[in-house]
Amino acid sequence: xxxxxxxxxxxxxxxxxxxxxxxxxxxxxxxxxxxxxxxxxxxxxxxxxxxxxxxxxxxxxxxxxxxxxxxxxxxxxxxxxxxxxxxxxxxxxxxxxxxxxxxxxxxxxxxxxxxxxxxxxxxxxxxxxxxxxxxxxxxxxxxxxxxxxxxxxxxxxxxxxxxxxxxxxxxxxxxxxxxxxxxxxxx
Amino acid sequence: xxxxxxxxxxxxxxxxxxxxxxxxxxxxxxxxxxxxxxxxxxxxxxxxxxxxxxxxxxxxxxxxxxxxxxxxxxxxxxxxxxxxxxxxxxxxxxxxxxxxxxxxxxxxxxxxxxxxxxxxxxxxxxxxxxxxxxxxxxxxxxxxxxxxxxxxxxxxxxxxxxxxxxxxxxxxxxxxxxxxxxxxxxxxxx
Numbered sequence: 001x002x003x004x005x006x007x008x009x010x011x012x013x014x015x016x017x018x019x020x021x022x023x024x025x026x027x028x029x030x031x032x033x034x035x036x037x038x039x040x041x042x043x044x045x046x047x048x049x050x051x052x053x054x055x056x057x058x059x060x061x062x063x064x065x066x067x068x069x070x071x072x073x074x075x076x077x078x079x080x081x082x083x084x085x086x087x088x089x090x091x092x093x094x095x096x097x098x099x100x101x102x103x104x105x106x107x108x109x110x111x112x113x114x115x116x117x118x119x120x121x122x123x124x125x126x127x128x129x130x131x132x133x134x135x136x137x138x139x140x141x142x143x144x145x146x147x148x149x150x151x152x153x154x155x156x157x158x159x160x161x162x163x164x165x166x167x168x169x170x171x172x173x174x175x176x177x178x179x180x181x182x183x184x185x186x187x
Numbered sequence: 188x189x190x191x192x193x194x195x196x197x198x199x200x201x202x203x204x205x206x207x208x209x210x211x212x213x214x215x216x217x218x219x220x221x222x223x224x225x226x227x228x229x230x231x232x233x234x235x236x237x238x239x240x241x242x243x244x245x246x247x248x249x250x251x252x253x254x255x256x257x258x259x260x261x262x263x264x265x266x267x268x269x270x271x272x273x274x275x276x277x278x279x280x281x282x283x284x285x286x287x288x289x290x291x292x293x294x295x296x297x298x299x300x301x302x303x304x305x306x307x308x309x310x311x312x313x314x315x316x317x318x319x320x321x322x323x324x325x326x327x328x329x330x331x332x333x334x335x336x337x338x339x340x341x342x343x344x345x346x347x348x349x350x351x352x353x354x355x356x357x358x359x360x361x362x363x364x365x366x367x368x369x370x371x372x373x374x375x376x377x
Contacts, residue, residue, distance in 0.1 A: 069192075084202070086192065099203075101202045101203045102202055103191075103202050119202065119203025120202045120203060120206060121202065121206045137203065137207060138206065139206050139209065139210060153210075154210055170210060
C-alpha cells in the first residue's frame with residue numbers, strides 16, 4: 001500500500017493508501033481510502049474520505065462525506081458531507097454541514113463550532129464558548145454551552161449558558177441553573 | 188458473535204439508528220454485550236438474535252409508528268410467565284388445551300403458550316395425540332411445520348427454518364415461533 005508524505009505543497013490523487021501525512025498544504029482530488037490520514041498543515045479533500053484514523057491538527061476542508069473509526073481534530077475543520085465515525089474528538093473549530101453518525105462524540109473547547117444533527121451513543125460537549133447544533137439524539141448527552149433546537153436522550157445533562165428549545169429525556173435529566181430551556185419532555 | 192462495527196456494515200445501518208432503536212427498546216439493552224479486546228472495550232451482539240430483529244425493524248419501520256413496532260417485539264413477552272386465568276380469557280386459546288398444560292406446570296412460559304396457540308389454531312391436529320410430547324426444550328427460534336402426505340393425513344413438525352423435507356410430503360404451513368409470539372403479543376395486549 002502506498003504511503004504519502006507531503007511536507008510542502010502537493011497534490012494527492014484519489015485512491016487507496018496506507019498512511020497519508022500532510023504537513024504542508026495539499027489538495028486531494030478524488031475519493032480517498034486510507035489506513036491513516038494525518039494533517040498538521042492544511043489540506044483540502046474534494047472527494048470522499050474513508051480511513052481507520054483521521055488526525056487533523058491544522059486546518060482541513062472536506063468537501064464530501066467522511067468515514068473513520070477514529071477522528072480527532074484539534075485545529076479547524078470544515079466538513080460539507082456526512083460524517084460516520086466510531087469516535088470523534090474535537091478541540092478546535094469544526095463546522096459540519098451535514099449529519100454526524102457517531103458512537104462517541106466529544107467536543108472540548110469548540111470555539112465557533114457548529115453542527116447540524118448528531119446521532120449516536122455518547123455525546124459530550126464541554127466548551128467555554130457557545131457551540132451550536134441543530135438536533136442531538138444520543139443515549140447519553142452531556143452539554144455545556146450548547147445552543148440547539150432539540151436534544152433527546154436517555155440521560156441528559158445541560159450546563160453553562162446552554163440555550164435549547166426542546167430537551168427530551170427518558171431516564172434522567174440534570175439542568176444547571178442559568179441554562180435556557182424552553183421545553184422539557186419526558187419520554 | 189458479531190461486532191458492532193461489522194453489524195452496522197452488514198445491515199447497512201448507522202450508529203444513530205442502532206442507538207435510537209436501543210433507546211426505543213426495539214433492541215433489548217441486554218443484547219449489547221461489552222467485551223474487552225486488544226484495543227479496549229468493544230460491543231458485540233449475538234448474531235442469531237440481532238440480525239433477524241434488525242431485518243424486521245427495517246421491514247416494518249415505514250409502515251408503523253415506533254410505539255406500534257414495540258408491540259411486535261415485546262421483549263417483556265419473552266421473559267413473561269403467564270397466568271392460566273389470563274389465558275382462559277383469550278378466545279384464540281383452547282381452554283381444554285390450557286387445562287392440560289396447566290396440570291403439569293404451575294407457570295407457563297412463552298413457548299408453552301405458543302404450543303397451546305398452535306394446537307388451538309390447527310384443529311386438524313388432535314391435541315390428545317400429542318399430550319405426551321415434551322415441548323419444553325423448544326427455543327424461540329424454532330419453526331412450526333404442518334405437513335400433508337398423499338393420503339391427506341396431517342403431521343406436525345417443529346424444527347429449524349432450514350429443514351429438508353421429503354418431497355412426498357406437502358408443506359401446508361410454515362411459521363416461525365417469532366411470528367407467533369408477535370401475534371400473541373398483539374392478542375394479549377388487548
